[in-house]
Amino acid sequence: MLKNLCQKMFGRSLWVYHANSGGCNGCDIEVLNVLTPYYDVERFGIKLVGSPRHADAMLCQGPALRATARALRNAYDAMPAPKLVFAIGGCACGGGIWHDTYAVLGPVEKVIPVNFYIPGCPPRPEAIIYGVAVAVGLVDKKVAPVTFKQLEMPIPRYHPGDLSGRDEMVVYEKVDKI
Amino acid sequence: MSMMSKLKEAMVGLKAGRVTLDYPAQPRPVAGNFRGRPIFDATKCIGCAGCANNCPAREILVLDVCQEIRILQYLGRRCTYCGRCADVCPEKAITMSQEYETATDKIGDLEQRLELFMSTCQRCGRCFKEGSPLEQLKLKGYRFDDLANERWIFRSRSYLESEPVADDIHIQMD
Numbered sequence: 001m002l003k004n005l006c007q008k009m010f011g012r013s014l015w016v017y018h019a020n021s022g023g024c025n026g027c028d029i030e031v032l033n034v035l036t037p038y039y040d041v042e043r044f045g046i047k048l049v050g051s052p053r054h055a056d057a058m059l060c061q062g063p064a065l066r067a068t069a070r071a072l073r074n075a076y077d078a079m080p081a082p083k084l085v086f087a088i089g090g091c092a093c094g095g096g097i098w099h100d101t102y103a104v105l106g107p108v109e110k111v112i113p114v115n116f117y118i119p120g121c122p123p124r125p126e127a128i129i130y131g132v133a134v135a136v137g138l139v140d141k142k143v144a145p146v147t148f149k150q151l152e153m154p155i156p157r158y159h160p161g162d163l164s165g166r167d168e169m170v171v172y173e174k175v176d177k178i
Numbered sequence: 179m180s181m182m183s184k185l186k187e188a189m190v191g192l193k194a195g196r197v198t199l200d201y202p203a204q205p206r207p208v209a210g211n212f213r214g215r216p217i218f219d220a221t222k223c224i225g226c227a228g229c230a231n232n233c234p235a236r237e238i239l240v241l242d243v244c245q246e247i248r249i250l251q252y253l254g255r256r257c258t259y260c261g262r263c264a265d266v267c268p269e270k271a272i273t274m275s276q277e278y279e280t281a282t283d284k285i286g287d288l289e290q291r292l293e294l295f296m297s298t299c300q301r302c303g304r305c306f307k308e309g310s311p312l313e314q315l316k317l318k319g320y321r322f323d324d325l326a327n328e329r330w331i332f333r334s335r336s337y338l339e340s341e342p343v344a345d346d347i348h349i350q351m352d
Contacts, residue, residue, distance in 0.1 A: 037197060037198060039198070039201065043198070094257075095255075099256060118281045120280070126201055126279070130281050143215075150293060152295060
C-alpha cells in the first residue's frame with residue numbers, strides 16, 4: 001500500500017530535505033556523495049532543498065538526542081502532508097553504537113514515524129540510491145527476516161558408548177555429529 | 179584567442195565522456211575487502227555467545243530459554259559492520275557478506291534469529307548451572323537478554339522494566 005502511494009504521490013521529482021540530529025557526519029558525506037555527478041540522483045528528479053517546507057522526503061541521519069529530538073519533530077511537522085522519512089545509517093535506524101548513553105533517546109522512529117530504513121555505518125552511496133529506488137518503486141527490496149533452528153550439536157561430542165578397548169589402548173570410534 | 183580557448187574547453191568536455199553510474203539498472207560490484215551484512219550460519223554455531231559479548235553496538239542478544247535451547251538474535255539495525263563478531267567466532271559461523279543493498283521498509287527484515295541446541299553435560303545430563311545469583315554474575319556468557327524489547331542485559335538475571343533507561347527524562351512533543 002505504501003509502495004502504491006509512493007508511486008502515485010512521488011512518481012515524479014522527489015525533493016529531499018537533509019536532517020542531521022546528532023550524527024557523526026559520515027552519513028552526511030555519503031548523502032552529499034549521492035548528489036555528485038558520479039552517482040547523480042537528479043536523473044531520478046531527486047533534488048536537495050534547504051527547507052523542510054519545500055520537501056517531500058526527509059533524510060534523517062543520527063540518533064534522536066535529548067537536545068535535538070524536539071527540533072527534529074518540528075522539522076517533520078513543517079513538511080507538507082504526503083511525506084516520506086528515510087532513516088539513513090545505523091544511528092537513525094537503531095540508535096547507533098552509543099544507543100544506551102544518557103544523551104541518546106534512541107532511533108529516530110521514537111520521535112518521528114519512519115517509512116524506509118537504510119542501515120549501514122555509513123551506508124554506501126549505492127545503498128542510499130537503492131533505498132530511494134525501493135521507495136519510488138524502481139527495484140524491490142532484497143532482505144527478509146531469517147530464522148534458523150538447530151536440531152543437533154554442530155561439533156562432535158564424546159560418548160562413552162563409542163569407546164572400544166584394543167590392546168591396552170582405548171579408541172574413540174565415532175566422530176560423527178550426534 | 180578566445181575562440182581557441184572555447185574550442186579547447188569543448189575538447190576537454192568531449193574527452194571526459196560520461197562518468198555517471200547507471201546504478202539501479204546495472205549492478206555495482208564492491209571492492210574485495212568490503213564488509214557488508216554479517217551472515218550467521220546456524221549449522222556451525224555452537225552458541226558460545228562470543229559475538230554477543232564482543233559486539234560494540236551490542237545488538238546480538240542471547241536468551242537461554244531452557245538448558246538445551248539458546249536463542250541468539252541479531253537485530254541488524256545498528257550494526258557498524260566492524261567484523262568483530264566474525265573475528266571472534268571460534269567455529270567461523272559468521273561471515274561478512276558483501277551485501278549492502280539492505281534498504282527496507284520494515285526494520286524487522288534485518289533480523290536473524292538462531293535457535294541453537296546446546297549440548298548438556300555427558301556425566302550428569304545437566305548443564306553446569308551455578309547455584310547462587312552471585313555465582314551466576316561471574317559466569318560469562320550466561321545471559322537473559324530482553325528479546326521482546328530488544329535490549330541487552332549485562333551479565334545478570336535482573337530484569338529491567340519495559341521502559342528504556344534512556345527515556346527516563348520525558349520530552350514533551352506537543
